[in-house]
Amino acid sequence: MYKKAFTLAEVLITLAVIGVVAALTIPTLVTKYHEKQRVTQLKKAYSVLNQAFIMAVGDYGTPDNWGLTITQTKDEEDNEIYDYTGAINISKTLTNYLNAKPLSKGTVFEKSVYSLDGRLAFENWGGKENEQWYELGDGTIFGTGWVSILSCNPYCGDFWVVLPGGAKKIIGVDVFNFYVTRKGIIPNNHFDKYCNKNDGSDPNATMQGRGCTQWALYNDNMDYLHCDDLSWDGKHKCD
Numbered sequence: 001m002y003k004k005a006f007t008l009a010e011v012l013i014t015l016a017v018i019g020v021v022a023a024l025t026i027p028t029l030v031t032k033y034h035e036k037q038r039v040t041q042l043k044k045a046y047s048v049l050n051q052a053f054i055m056a057v058g059d060y061g062t063p064d065n066w067g068l069t070i071t072q073t074k075d076e077e078d079n080e081i082y083d084y085t086g087a088i089n090i091s092k093t094l095t096n097y098l099n100a101k102p103l104s105k106g107t108v109f110e111k112s113v114y115s116l117d118g119r120l121a122f123e124n125w126g127g128k129e130n131e132q133w134y135e136l137g138d139g140t141i142f143g144t145g146w147v148s149i150l151s152c153n154p155y156c157g158d159f160w161v162v163l164p165g166g167a168k169k170i171i172g173v174d175v176f177n178f179y180v181t182r183k184g185i186i187p188n189n190h191f192d193k194y195c196n197k198n199d200g201s202d203p204n205a206t207m208q209g210r211g212c213t214q215w216a217l218y219n220d221n222m223d224y225l226h227c228d229d230l231s232w233d234g235k236h237k238c239d
Contacts, residue, residue, distance in 0.1 A: 035221065035222040035225070036220075036221075038163060038173065038174070038216075038222065039216050039217075039220055039221065039222065041138075041140070041163045041164070042161065042163065042176055042213075042216055042217060043217060044138075045136070045140045045142070045161050045163070046161070046178075046185070046187070046217060048098065048136065049094065049098075049142060049161070049185055050184050050185055051097070052094045052095075052096075052097035052098050053094060053184050053185055054184070055096075055097045056093050056094055056096065056097060059096075060093060062152065062182040063090060063093075063152050063156050063180055063181075063182060064150060064151055064152045064156065064182065066086075066089050066090060066093050067085070067086060067089040068086035068089065068090070068147050068150050068152075068156060069083045069085045069086035069147060069150075070083065070086070070147060070148065070150065071083060071084060071086065071087055071145075071146040071147050071148070071157070072146065082130065084128075084130045084131055084132070086147040086150075086157075087131075087132075087143075087144035087145065087146060087147050087157065088131075088132040088144070090144040090147070090156070090157075090159070090180055091132060091133075091134055091142065091143050091144045092132070095134055098134075098136065099136065099137045100134040100135060100136050100137075100142075101134065101135050102132060102133070102134050102135075103126070103132075103133045103134065103135055103141070105130070105131065105132060106127060106128070107126060107127070107133070108124050108125070108126055108127040109125075109126045109133065109141055109162070110125060110126070110162070110169045111123070111124060111125075112124075112125070112168075112169070113125050113169045113170070113171060113175055114168060114169065114170050114171070114205075115170075115171055115205040115206065115207070115208040115209050116170060116171055116172040116173070116195065116196070116197045116208045116209030116212065116224075117196065117197050117198065117205075117208050117209075118197075119205035119208070120205060121171060121205045121206045121208075121209075122206060126141075126143075131143065138164060139164030139165070140161060140162065140163055140164055141161075141162040141164075142159070142160060142161050142162070143159070143160055144157060144158070144159050144160075144180065145157060145158040145159060145160055145177075146158060152180070152181060152182045153182075154181060155179045155180065155181055156179075156180040156181065156182075157179070157180055158177055158178065158179055158180070158188075159177070159178040159179065159180050159185055160175065160176070160177060160178070161175070161176045161178065162174065162175050162176075163175070163176070170209065171206075171208065171209030171210060171212075172195060172197075172208075172209030172210070172211075172212030172213070172216075172222075172224070172225075173209070173212075173222065173225070175209070176188075176212070176213045176216070177209075177210035177213055178213060187213035187214035187217050187218075188210045188211055188212075188213045188214060189211065189213075189214040190210065190211035191211045191212065191214060191215050191224075191232065192211070192231070192232075193211055194207050194208055194209065194210045194211030194212075195208075195209065195210075195211040195212040195215060195224050196208065196224075196228065197224065197225060198228060212224055215230075219236050219237065221236075221237055223236075223237045223238045226238045227239075
């Protein structure tokens with residue numbers, strides 16, 4: 001009596017099918033895992049910074065009392081003047097409640113930062129001698145961008161969080177934009193306008209990707225990297 005068994009050809013075909021399925025699914029799973037990891041890092045940084053903000057307000061009052069200065073102004077001859085004092089004061093005040101170390105002024109922590117649609121957004125970012133950036137214990141870097149309104153009504157200015165790791169820094173993936181307000185540090189919420197990896201229409205490359213911050217935090221995903229039909233009132237993740 002003969003026992004029924006698989007032939008060598010059948011085994012090879014089965015292994016080939018398994019290999020094809022693995023090749024198609026594993027990269028997607030790995031990508032999703034890394035994106036989930038990024039969102040977790042972002043949530044942690046956001047929580048830590050907002051806790052520091054709450055304590056700072058308790059001791060110093062709201063940010064409009066922290067010695068703000070308008071970052072960009074013009075003199076009588078219409079020449080641009082940049083004063084980062086007020087921006088530095090915001091970040092410096094927060095570090096009183098954080099395990100954070102200042103990066104040396106002029107340190108370029110990443111040569112280039114790219115927009116979500118792939119264009120060069122910032123070159124030698126963090127390299128200006130009059131800027132100040134700070135690094136948390138886990139390698140997250142943060143700092144205030146510009147102060148635009150001394151009254152902080154509704155915003156004082158913008159604020160950046162740069163997550164550790166990543167071979168290429170991309171706004172909306174590794175670099176996230178927030179606003180500093182009298183009530184807290186809040187995520188950039190311009191999703192419809194500034195979170196489209198296929199756009200490229202905005203002439204200012206520094207903007208595209210900023211609007212992804214709120215989406216990543218509230219929807220717990222970065223699916224805006226994979227489909228273009230997401231919306232706050234409709235689809236919140238890719239199929």
